Amino acid sequence: MPDIHPTHLLFDFFGTLVHYSESRTEQGYHASHAMLRRFGADLSYTEFLARWAALCADFDRRSDVDDHEFSMVEVGTEFLAATLGTTPARADVEAFVEEYVREWSTGVRYPDGIADLIRGLAGRYRLAVVTNTYHPPLVPGHLAAMGIEDCFDAVIMSVEVGWRKPHPSIYDTALSALGVTAGAAAFVGDTYAADFEGPSRAGMTAFLIDPHNIHRVPAKHRLGSVFDLPYAVRSDN
Template identity: 55%
Template sequence: MIRRRPTHLLFDFFGTLVDYSPSRTEQGYRRSHALLRDFGGQLGYERFLDVWSATSARFDRASALDDREFSMADVTTEFLGAVLPRPATPEQVDAFVAAYLAEWSAAVRHPAGIDVLLKGLGSEFRLAVVSNTHSPTMVPEQLAAMGVLDVMDAVVLSVEVGRRKPHADIYRAALDRLGVPARDVWFIGDSYEADYTGPRRLGMEALLIDPQGTADVPPHDRLDSVFDLPHRLNAVRPGPTA
């Protein structure tokens, strides 16, 4: 049972603080496809989605081997190189990335009351977000739109660290940024490897959002949602570990 009350709370972002779809194709990318056509690409819409998905999947498979993170610019450069009659310019890469991220982000939803929850927690604990993402701007922009960017003492992103969760480097980067030992931290997220076993290997306590009870974690480490966190914190009194 978790007995040590934390001084810092580290949150996963996607699936924990916001609802989203991980799909790279189902959101609808008509603007991105139109931009590709403006650049001289001749792919029809369905073929555009297929090639984009296949290119992204190759990067995902490579990352799965060593947790190295790639950027949207990386995958976009390879994609445009395969479908345009000439190499893409940096300006074209930037424009495509911006268009694609805008369309992908349109499916991100902020749960009602998430801002109130985080501001309340921020009055008692230091907070940070530790997120796997291919963009250095998306998560900070989402936090700003939620009205909670200024509540966060740090926003640590895999694309900036160079490694994604569950690699130890990204957790160490967060601890170093905050200047806090692992024993004073709780990590909260919805992915078993990235948000539960990874932080625990470094000595953090971790709570897994797992409403269906599908993961092999003790009941006291499971949350139905992030909104259960205050109750769990209130059940732990300040003081040293017993």
């Protein structure tokens, strides 16, 4: 692994800059269900959640084959078509997806001090977010709500690239967007394959948030949380 002298820091988003729940059912989706009923679907709330979760899991399985990414609009279109028995209007799909994503986002939490951390780092490095996500407005919306959207030179999202981490294309896209070589970039995230192994293969220095020492990574590249990053980078500069 290269020495750590980065000019650019690339961050995973979910699990790194924010806490979140991966569940597609536990957050509560009563408004989404009510909208579905208005569209004419005759599903109970429990049936709705079960069918939606099963379809999302099926999309995930398809993506796992080659790391291609899908969008919530694709999932919403297939779900409404199957549920309503007809091709849904694009406006209905978009309205349903926006409501579902809004309810899903109630499970996202901003760590105390995260905005101050990012602003401090932005004074020393150029920053970017490189994240897997199914819905283009989701991450920029959270960055705006956190008050740190102006700290990032780029927000690279799998749904726009077409490939999710750890596919090489998403790292190449990020480095190209920033106009920087891999050796000048450090990546930090909480998922081994996506945020450590993939960036390392791309030539970047990588830091893994791994407070319980689950993965075999060099000690100086293991973080207890994202708040350890400034010290980890500084220690090798």
